Amino acid sequence: MTEYYREDLAYIHDAGHAEFAIESAPGILEILSQNGVGEGLVVDLGCGSGLWARTLVDAGYRVLGIDISEAMIWLSRKRAPEAEFRVGSLFGAVIPPCGAVTAVSEVINYLFDPDNGGRRLLRLFQRVYEALAPGGVFVFDAAGPGQVAQGIVSRSFTEGTDWVVLVEKEEQQRVLTRRISTFRKVGELYRRDDEVHRQRLYEASEIAGELRGVGFEVRTMPGYGRYLLPNAHSAFVARKPE
Ligand SMILES: C[S@@+](CC[C@H](N)C(=O)[O-])C[C@H]1O[C@@H](n2cnc3c(N)ncnc32)[C@H](O)[C@@H]1O
Incomplete structure (x- = not known):
């Protein structure tokens, strides 16, 4: 995986x-x-x-x-x-x-x-x-460059019928870091997963x-x-x- x-x-x-x-x-x-x-x-x-x-x-x-x-x-x-x-x-x-x-x-x-x-x-x-x-x-x-203002940590969420995703974004020296937490409904419960994505701008x-x-x-x-x-x-x- x-x-x-x-x-x-x-x-x-x-x-x-x-x-x-x-x-x-x-x-x-x-x-x-x-x-x-x-x-x-x-x-x-x-x-x-x-x-x-x-x-x-x-x-x-x-x-x-x-x-x-x-x-x-x-x-x-x-x-x-x-x-x-x-x-x-x-x-x-x-x-x-x-x-x-x-x-x-x-x-x-x-x-x-x-x-x-x-x-x-x-x-x-x-x-x-x-x-x-x-x-x-x-x-x-x-x-x-310019996805997020310098020194700012931006937080947002998006939701669908059986999921929610939370994203925290920060930009430093032309690298954008996205910390992503997902919650997806599996059966009766929501399963959590976390990923960190980095992008060069x-x-x-x-x-x-x-x-x-x-x-x-x-x-x-x-x-x-x-x-x-x-x-x-x-x-x-x-x-x-x-
Ligand atoms: C934002 S998604 C866009 C997916 C698709 N092109 C679209 O427009 O819906 C970025 C995609 O790039 C893939 N990706 C990122 N870096 C990659 C790499 N080095 N080699 C192959 N795929 C990569 C990710 O796994 C992901 O599926």
Whole structure:
């Protein structure tokens, strides 16, 4: 069992935080089509519970989803049985030749791997570039500094019919720490689990510069199509020139 997005948080993310994947999907489909990627294989890094993979399959694409969380991959396989899914880190997994790579909802920010420093991100960009066909695109978003004011610990909760999640957030030196407590109803009782997620926050200009250094043509956007990302987030379309 992996340490992150264990069974209950994966369930809650799927049940209660699906809007990001669902609302960004039409805009990303449009980006693929505008770039001439109308069919073939799309590799979805950090595929979560397979919401975006389901949309891709319905639109006629072949999909390979990769996620570090076994619980997420289990949900993905149920949601999109036509697609292929693998448990693994996007910083190490083999990315096969494809027309597009996606990483939706802050996937590249997570510090789940022991060594997810700047060089690993650059190496990821190089691996994606190598895997893409000429004209292919890497579409993703990232969180930047300014998620929480310095010195502040922000606390919030969200609830569904059979779960509650409490989150404490703190930002220090471009690292966001989220302490997450989940309570999920199992039978008559609520089961508690706790996870701590850390994310490195990147300036959009820093990411765009690294992508250009690898050879990509880069467009930075406030969202995917009509779906605007939350404050201090940016979306990127990195195209491999033909
Ligand atoms: C906020 S969720 C987004 C899931 C999905 N893309 C969506 O939009 O619903 C972030 C996902 O990234 C995955 N993730 C984070 N770091 C990862 C890594 N190094 N390798 C693979 N997956 C990773 C997590 O397990 C989680 O499923």
